[in-house]
Amino acid sequence: MALYDLFLNNAGRPIHKSGHYFFAYERHFSRYVGQPVNFLEIGAGNGGSSQMWKRWLGPLARIVTLDINEVCRQYADEQVHVRIGDQSDEGFLQSVIDEFGAFDAVLDDGSHHMQHVTASFDYLYPRIASTGVYMIEDMHTAYWPDYGGGRGDPRSMVERFKGYLDELNAEHVRDHSVTPSDFTRSTVAMTAYDSILVFERAPLINKAMKMIGDQTLRVNY
Template sequence: MRELARVLARGKRSEPQAYLRAYHAAGVLARSISWAPIPLWRLLQGFRSDKHMPGWHRYGHTYGALFRRFKYRRVKLLEIGIGGYKASLGGHSLLAWQAFFPRGTVVAADIVPKQALGGGRRRVRQLDQSSAEDLAELCRQEAPFDIIIDDGSHLSAHQIQTFEHLFGALRDGGVYVVEDVQTSFWPGRVGGSETEWDGAHITDPRFRQTCYGYFLELTKYLNHAEFVERRDLDARMLALAQDITRIAFEHNLIIVWKGENRYPSAFVGRDAAPAA
């Protein structure tokens, strides 16, 4: 395991074939330990995913609690974006998912062709998340899903479009996660990044157009049954909210739970309020 971790950690400094050999060996290891009750954060860290790594993110504890109920089910997890900018790089989180879900299927999609990282219960597709056609084709080929994780471009426009296209492909009771939403707060280039981020300051009216601003607005619609007036509503958000039971915000994460939310109000639309 140490040698596998060393090669995986070297990433772009490794020869492509050496990386792929180590990666597929790690896939065998992932399958062999998948029935063991190993905490998800340890698996993410052990397989060198930046989802839980010193100096990076701390998603592992949240994911461990969030996905615990799925562990021994025949779940189908979709991850958009799997790291690295070369065909022979990335995919660390896929190994962790494979090690955590012994009966699960992991589908990954990346703008870079990384089909060589597939194998076993891992399927890897090439996809541009800015393309509605690519997202629709993904749904036709692979839906439905129990868990969807967007770790793609981190551009708000892409995150919003991906959610609106893929949420319908999520099963009732499923979970949709948008990672790395810190970019919603980044206008332009930040921290030496070469990417021109489409974020905004929280007092800027344009913040509402960011991914974070979008989901803050969507939370209002979870109480759509209590709206006394139905004018000037966003029909798109109103439709989505009828299948959302909860939205949670954590540091750099947005989590959405899918389920029926069509129950009528106990008060609005009734002739008289119940007695106190």
């Protein structure tokens, strides 16, 4: 795992990550390695992670990092762009989109508070690239009341994720208790890991059911 190697051998600015996250990172973000990707990182930390993403994704990657702490401006370089603002502020988020365009990938490693996580997702997810990936990490905090979460608490992003599973499959709900939405039509996959939630978009999702082959060989049960 090349990204994990970069993490383990980091001698620059500190990077604070759980080891098992790298399986998810490589699984969902490896498609962008060596490609001209527009990558949004919410939460600058100590500046080490943006350098890790730059080294892994390559010279065609543009890394945009958001943080509320002015000191994070020092982490900017020729590929890393730092913007200071509140991740739950729609006006701020729109200004970032206006400046850099739609993002191909978003990694929310920001405050981890539910009100911020959900606000960022609600605004950004419909506005990322039609083939984009949206990942939220450190979602163990969704179970912590002091972060606005708790098991069964509707404010929790994990609880919302469970509801989005129904919305993903809304076209199959026969009692019409869930209505197909833009989320239904644009989301091709959702993946949950310990502490990580991932949403993947697609511009076309072919759901037509077909039977292919010699119909004379069909067996009716």
